[in-house]
Structures are given as C-alpha cells and as structure tokens.
Amino acid sequence: MKTFANCCLLTITMFFLMHTTQAQPPVKVVSGIIFVGNSSLERNESKYAPFIDSLDRKLKANKNDTTSLFYRALFYVQYNSFVLNPDLETNQAINRLLLARKMVDRADSLKMQSVSLKVLRAQICNELVSRYAPIETWRFNDKQLAERKKKHDYYKELANQYYDELAQLDPDNAYDYQKLKTGAN
Helix, strand or coil: CHHHHHHHHHHHHHHHHHHHCCCCCCEEEECCEEEECCCCCCCCHHHHHHHHHHHHHHHHHCCCCHHHHHHHHHHHHHHCCCCCCCCCCCCHHHHHHHHHHHHHHHHHHCCCCCHHHHHHHHHHHHHHHHHCCCCCHHHCCHHHHHHHHHHHHHHHHHHHHHHHHHHHHCHHHHHHHHHHCCCCC
16 A cells, blocks of 8 residues: 555656656747747846756757757847846947857757747847947947947848848748837837
C-alpha cells in the first residue's frame, strides 16, 4: 500500500512539474513588437537571470546556436529599449543593441527561419533609430552630431526596409508593421 501511495504521489508531482516547468520563456509578438514575458515594459531582469546566464554559457560553447542567439538578442533589446532605458549619456545601451543586432544577423546567416527573428531584427533597428535620434543635441559636438545623423538615417532606412519585408511575409499584421515604420506616423 505504501508503494502505491508513493507511486501516486510521484505521478501527481511529475504531472505538475511537466505543466509548470518551461525550457524557454514565452515570447509574444503584439502589434509588431516582440517581447518576453507579459509586457514589453517589464523591467524584471533578475527574473530571467539564470536563463540569461545559461544562454551566455551556451553561446561561449557554441557560437552557432541560433536559438541561443535569438533569445540573448531578445533580452538585450527588451532591457535596453529606449522607453525603459532612455540614457543617452553612456553608450552602454547602444553597445548592447549593436551586439543584439550582430547576434540576430548571425542567426539569420545561419538560416534560422522564423518570423520572430525578422520582427526582432526590425525592432533592433527601430531602437537604434531612437538611440541616434537628434535629441539632447547639447551633449554632442558637431562631428558627433553628424556621425549620429548618419547612423540615424542608416538605421531608419534599414528598419523601414525590414518592416516592409515583414508586411509582405505576414499580411495579417501588415498594418501593425506599417505603423512601426520610422516616419510613418
């Protein structure tokens, strides 16, 4: 009788573990914006710290793991978005976004076929447009302003191109992608 009770307890425990444990955090695309968790404005980095550490270890071991590249880039974008981290004084957020862009480009060059990857790629470029926008110009000299304008225009063109591609790939959400285009408002 004791072994039967232990068996039932083990079965119930395994059932709950199977339904509560997730190998990867949930990714959502809402109105053309991709994010992890419940909201694109979620600022709880510590919640995903073990997962991010695991991704970093996987990427050190295998630089060609497209899933790890995708998720790591997604976390860089989520926690360095202009809305959550508007700091223009340091280049920390810009550097993380540029690293995320390299990761997404790497995953794309490794033939990762995912609409989510393409949404993330466009979103990164859109974030970089915001980062290089001509705001707080008093912080920069003329040379820096010219360089920032050049980068702003480059990422604006790239983001708009990516959103046009997404509108063709995903016609059900084409309106959302067209709204996200820089200069479309």
